[in-house]
Amino acid sequence: MTANKSDRVTRETAATRHVGFTVNGQYHEFRVGSGGIEISPTHTLSWTLREVLGLMGTKVSCDSGACGSCTVIMDGKAVLSCKVLTIECDGKTITTIEGLRDPKTGALDPIQQSFIDHTAFQCGYCTPGMIMTAKAFLNENPQPTEEEIKDALSGNFCRCISHYQVIRAVMSVVEKEGEHGR
Amino acid sequence: MGDDYRFIGKATQRRDAVEIVTGTALYLDDLRFQNLLHGKVLRSPHAHALIKKIDKSKAEALPGVKAVLTWQDIPDWKGGTPRKLRVLDKKVRYVGDAVALVAASTEEIAREALDLIEVEYQVLPAVLDMDSALKHGAPLIYDEFPGNIIPGGTIAFGPNCLKGVVMGDVEKGFAEADVIAEGTFGYENIPNALPPEPVGAVAMWEEPNKVTLWSTSQAPYMDKGTLFHVFNRQVEIRCIGNHVGGSFGTKIMCWQVQAYAVLLSRATGKPVKVMFTKEEHMAAFTLRIGSRIHARVGMKKDGTLTAIHGTWYVDSGYYSFTTQAQVAVGSGELMIMAQCPNWDLKNIIVATNRNASGSTRGFGGQELKCSFIPILSLAMEKAALDPFEVLKKNYVKPGGGYFWRDGNWYQYRGIDYSAAMDKGAEQFGWKEKWKGWLTPTAVNGTKRLGIGVGVHGNADVGEDSAEAYVQLDCNGTATIFLCAAEHGTGQKSNYAKLVAEVLQIPLDRISMTPADSLITPFEFGPVGSRGTYAIGSAVINAAEDVKRRLFEFVAPKLGAEPQDLETVDGVVFVKGYPEKSLKWRALGYDRTLLGHGRFEPDFTVCNCMMSFVEVEVDTETGKVTLLRVVLATDVGQIIDPQGLEGQLNGALGSAGIDSAIFEETILNHSTGHILNANLMDYKWRTFTELPAMEHVVLETPMPTHRFHAVGVGEVATSPGPSAVLMAVSNAVGSWLHEYPVTPDRVLRAIGKVGYSARGGKK
Amino acid sequence: MKQFEHHDALSIEEAVALLSDYEGKAKIIAGGTDLLGALRDEVFLEYPEALINIKTIDGLDYIRSDEKGLAIGAMAGLADIVKSPVVKKEYQMLAEAAYSVATPQIRNMATIGGNLAQDVRCWFYRYPRRIGGPMVCLRKGGKFCSALAGDNRYHSIFGAAALSDISLDLGKVRKGCFAVGPSDIAVALIAMDASIVTTKRSLPAELFFKATALSSTVLDSDELVKEIEIPKLPMGAVQRYDKFTLRKPIDFAVVSVASMLTLNNGVCEDARIVLGAVAPEPVRARKAEQVMKGRIVDEDVALEAAEHALAGSSPLRMNEYKVEIAKVLVKHAIWG
Structure with a gap:
């Protein structure tokens, strides 16, 4: 190990490193380290959300970035929380399934309500990830075609095959929004 | 109506x-427990080996580690049918077999401890498929099972458990036949039903002999019964079920992960959670059974069956828990769809050095039909008969009957499903599309269309x-x-x-x-x-x-x-x-x-599902695209229309139709490793590639139910795969013998690729 | 995941300095979609001591176009490339290649630099540690590539990559690593004659992907991709990108083909045809390109070129079908 590295590393760790980010409107700050309530560099965002912040709605299925179950919205984009290091979330704004309800009235998000109305789930395990993916997508593209919705959800694993009902649920939100717009 | x-x-x-x-529905991993410890499993790198020595001292010395258990540390708890498989054994029987268990204060420490366990193996020759397992002088996976043949029958179904179908006089039946077809087909891609939630359990032991279990199983009482025997009938068990993230029939097989959690809780006095990772879920938890059949079928010119004679080879992997039950139910289900007076259908359940097969949606019947319907098709092809008509004709009707799992004969007293089948055929446009065997429905340049049909039903609705x-x-x-x-x-x-x-x-x-x-x-x-x-x-x-x-x-x-x-x-x-x-x-x-x-159990009624599929085959690349599926059934009375729709759409996933198209567990035949134990390499259907899906659901009141209903959830998957094999064979003009119909196999069937060492037995 | 140190680099210079400080024992993390999976499964022969995050470096995610061509910063996201109007309009092969990668969520996270530098997907190499792994393949100290005796349906049909970078004719090497180059974007970049600018050099994309059993690129352990430069495409250039997979989303290519044909009144003036997932590195079909030049492009020419493109192939036991599919893709690349 060269002297250079020691200098650099010492410089960085001497001042305790903190990571702060906002989840569902609430700011959280963690100290980096390996103690019980600290954030280890190896922690994924899905782990921190579930095990530290107690937000169990974010489901981990494959834990390898291939199924979309753990999707959350980060700075407006649907991302896989199992493939994000918590230590790299400094300054980010994150929304999880728990953050979709209207904070004042408690009303469900229209996508959530539409999933209920269309029974767009069976076992429900992949549902939070699907709703978050759809939410980020509709935020960006409020009037998509059915094909675009399918494309947006193409990274979300559902084994019960609720796909057809999910598509109807999301399309129904799109149609309703369209009516309001007119 | x-x-x-x-x-x-x-x-x-x-x-x-x-x-x-x-996101507030609580699945197992969402439950919180005070002082919870985390359990992890050390798994074997060898498909077959004896453990000569285990040194766990370094693992035990790691701060945070609360228990390390090997086969030497645990009671003689055994599972399986027959009950021969120890929870931890001195022998490992597949790549991924459990070698040791660790409980620690965090998952990270438990994982680290696994690396500190030193194991010395004596590697044994392995048998990775049925052919090598059945060879004379093949290495034995269990001393108790000579020839690697697992004894048939399960006591769960009584002393006369159905072990095959023997009735009438097959020689007489063949003499009466106008056509006789013979062939071998396999459904040996051991697909994984693969629910999104991995399997796991949390156990809380109370001295001297009580345990409470929370697990991912959908059947807590069944677990209680299973584990009662595994724990030598000495432990008082309380089982609690939660939201389950999908099962598709598999999660009744959780006894091993449950036993790991119980052993670790018993050793530590603390609640212990063992949650499989997805790769453990895929490489060390239940697969579908491997199925291959060699059979002869006798048929008259009008499609009447006269004789069925053959042997069903069933690959159970390294042990069996439900395989005998699946053989019993599957055999009965074949009788339901193939009413025939003369039978001699035997079976052999084979142990191999790969991850175990067991209960999966379709439970024996799907596996058997996927192999048998193609042989039945060979007979129909010889007699130039429309498969839809033959399948409809031979499905059980009121007054017909079948042997069921307990070995008894049951006279069917349900409804006639012909009306649902006719309606399905009409909706699909079967009559217009059917052009004869091994003939495409249409040819558009390099693309060929083909259609297929399958049927399935079971009398488990009242089990x-x-x-x-x-x-x-x-x-x-x-x-x-x-x-x-x-x-x-x-x-x-x-x-x-x-x-x-x-x-x-x-x-x-x-x-x-x-x-x-x-x-x-x-x-x-x-x-x-x-x-x-x-x-x-x-x-x-x-x-x-x-x-x-x-x-x-x-x-x-x-x-x-x-x-x-x-x-x-x-x-x-x-x-x-x-x-x-x-x-x-x-x-x-x-x-x-x-x-x-x-x-009280009632085996006198059954359900029915007929699947019609249309595929497009690209003759240049060999790619098969599923274009359209029509499912026809009669449910007596719909209880919940949206729930029913979901269950029927499930025909695609959970190792259903897609097990004919791209789903397979890829076992490396040189080492025994499962190579695609992840959701990237294991193929599953996505939103962008959905076929048109239509349901024909009749409501003819069933006499047996207060509200005249009958369940169909399980059977939605089962008739699909063989229908796809039929459709693709029709499209390309020659029979495919193996699942799934991936491009290499299609290109081989149409002669564009010669030799291929891939899978499958001819 | 096992422990590692973590550093946020604020400049490219700092990232490079950190890389050399760790003497090959640190890894760059960009989008993380490939790296974190490899860490979780403990795939690497040597687990890295540290990760160096380059998402904290400002100004590396640009997509700039001028009269000379297109310049893309290494940290440009795949989703942004797909959506970029100029890429869609003038370099649509790149947009298609980027779109063909994985899933929407992964494209939201992954970067173009990361895509080029990603590790191979070979299932022997990637076999997870915790279910009886690792499989000791050639990359992990084994004597032979596991694909030789194992299930090689997705492996190379053009021979193996040598253990080291000693130059060897790929077609003849049987002792190397048969994993195929994983990057979809690489194939398109070579077809467009792009250059890759690293912290040490600028070189044609074709030379950037030099596979050995240790790495899919020429990147040194203290070197990272800075920019991708694509020259303005010639007038009359016809671009095509095609990727054969079992499923549209998620899958890595079974075979991919990127092509750029310059046509003048139907006559082929120039052609660049590149095959992906057929060999340890992208394969330029030079013979096929040559036979087309000066001829009117029709189906016969396409068929002839396709045969030439695959002429040197030597499939393994289970992947002869890839040869057939590759021919079809080349044919379609030339003749629709």
Whole structure:
């Protein structure tokens, strides 16, 4: 190990490193380290959300970035929380399934309500990830075609095959929004 | 069509809908426990080896490690059928077999401890497929199973458990046949039903001999029974079910992960959670059974079957838990779809050094049909018969019969499914599309279209006993005591609908207990499409029983006879005299009424599912695209239309139709490793590639159910794969013999690729 | 995941300095979609001591176009490339290649630099540690590539990559690593004659992907991709990108083909045809390109070129079908 590295590393760790980010409107700050309530560099965002912040709605299925179950919205984009290091979330704004309800009235998000109305789930395990993916997508593209919705959800694993009902649920939100717009 | 019910058949919100869409539905891994320890499993790198030595001292010395268990540290707990497989053994039998268990204060420490366990193996030669396992002098996986043949029959189905089908005189039958076809087909891609939630368990041991288990299983009472025997009938077990993130029949196989958690909790005195990772789920938990059949089929020119003779080879992997049961049920299911007077269908259950097969949606019948229907097709091809007509003709009709799992003959007393099949064929346009065997429906340049049809049904709809209680409260509410965990079918909501219909109270007045074996009476578990008839009937009977008690209590106060009373919305009144009424409140605040319902097994009815598929084959690349699926069934009475739709759409996933198209577990035949134990390399259907999906659902009242319904959830998957094989073979003009029909196999079938060492046996 | 140190680099210079400080024992993390999976499964022969995050470096995610061509910063996201109007309009092969990668969520996270530098997907190499792994393949100290005796349906049909970077004719090497180059974007970049600018050099994309059994690129352990430069495409250039997979989303290519044909009144003036997932590195079909030049492009020419493109192939036991599919893709690349 060269002297250079020691200098650099010492410089960085001497001042305790903190990571702060906002989840569902609430700011959280963690100290980096390996103690019980600290954030280890190896922690994924899905782990921190579930095990530290107690937000169990974010489901981990494959834990390898291939199924979309753990999707959350980060700075407006649907991302896989199992493939994000918590230590790299400094300054980010994150929304999880728990953050979709209207904070004042408690009303469900229209996508959530539409999933209920269309029974767009069976076992429900992949549902939070699907709703978050759809939410980020509709935020960006409020009037998509059915094909675009399918494309947006193409990274979300559902084994019960609720796909057809999910598509109807999301399309129904799109149609309703369209009516309001007119 | 069905009666006009207040709740049944209406679209209603799932009871757990808000929890599911808000992320508050609690699955096993979401539960919190005080002082919880985390368990991890050290797994074998060898397909077959003896453990010569294990040194766990370094692992035990790691701070945070609370227990390290090897085969030397545990009681002689065994599972399997027959019960020969130790929970941890001195022998490992597949790549991924459990070698040691660790409990530690965090998952990270537990994982680190695994690396510190030193194991010395004596590697043994392995048998990775049926051919090598059955070879003379092949290495034995168990000393108790000579020739690597696992004994047939399971005591769970009684002393005469169905072990094959022998009846009539097959030689006479072949003599009467106009055509005889013979062939070998395999469904050996051991696909994985692969629910999104991995399997796991949390155990809390209490000295000296009690344990409470929370697990991912949908059938807590079945687990209680299974584990009772595994733990040598010495442990008092309480099983609690939660939300289950999908099962597709597999999660009744959780006994090993449950035993790991129990052993670690017993060793530490703390609650221990063992949650499999996805790769453990895929490489060390249940696969579908491997199935290959060599058979002869005799048929008359009009499609009448005269004889079926053959051997069904069943690859169970390194042990069997439910395989014999699947063989029994699968054999009976074949009789349901192939009514024939002369049978000699034997089977051999083979142990191989790969991850185990076991219970999966389709439970033996799907695996057998995927191999058998192609041989039946060879006969139809010889006789130039339309497969739709032949399958319809030979499906069991009232008055027909079959042997079922207990070895007894049952005369069928259900409905004739021909009407549903006809309607399905009409919707699909079968008559217009069918151009004859090995003939495409249409050719567009390099693309060829082909169609196929399959059928399946089972008499498991009335299998096993079920019990439930329904309790009435004076405030007009009811509580259902039932050991059913919600695993996605929506059945818990349906049970509330059934009770609401019987008691005529709104759905929101009905509560349900958790699925907790300490609280509820016996219930076998939601398997085999039995949820509607078996479990549903127990719930209905409990509701009827408590209603009777209510009427008996109220009748004297109204000066009427109990049989003259009715109740609606918590008010009891005399029929025809609504003014002569009393509210349930008349029970008094200090009284509840409890009704008990029981269902006795009934194998005299079965369900039916026919699948029609249309595929497009790209003859340049060999790629098969599923264009359209029509499912035809008759459910007697729809309970919940949206739930039914979901269950039927499930035909694609959970190792259904897609097991013919791209799903397979890829076992490396040189080493025994499963190479695609991840959701990237294991192929699953995505949103962008959905076929047109249509359902034809008739409602011909079933005589056996209070509301005339029969369950079809399980069977949606089963007729699909063989229909795809038929469709692709028709499209390309020659028979494909193996699943799935991936580009390499299609290109080989059309002669564009020569030799291929891939999978499959000719 | 096992422990590692973590550093946020604020400049490219700092990232490079950190890389050399760790003497090959640190890894760059960009989008993380490939790296974190490899860490979780403990795939690497040597687990890294540290990760150096380059998402914290400002100004590396640009997509700039001028009269000379297109310049893309290494940290440009795949989703942004797909959506970029100029890429869609003038370099649509790149947009298609980027779109063909994985899933929407992964494209939201992954970067173009990361895509080029990603590790191979070979299932022997990637076999997870915790279910009886690792499989000791050639990359992990084994004597032979596991694909030789094992299931090689997705492996190379053009021979193996040598253990080291000693130059060897790929077609003749049987002792190397048969994993195929994983990057979809690489194939398109070579077809467009792009250059890759690293912290040490600028070189044609074709030379950037030099596979050995240790790495799919020429990147040194203290070197990272800074920019991708694509020259303005010639007038009349016809671009095509095609990727054969079992499923549209998620899958890595079974075979991919990127092509750029310059046509003048139907006559082929120039052609660049590149095959992906058929060899340890992208394969230029030079013979096929040559036979087309000066000829009117028709189906016969396409068929002839396709035969030439695959002429040197030597499939393994289970992947002869890839040869057939590759021919079809080349044919379609030339003749629709």
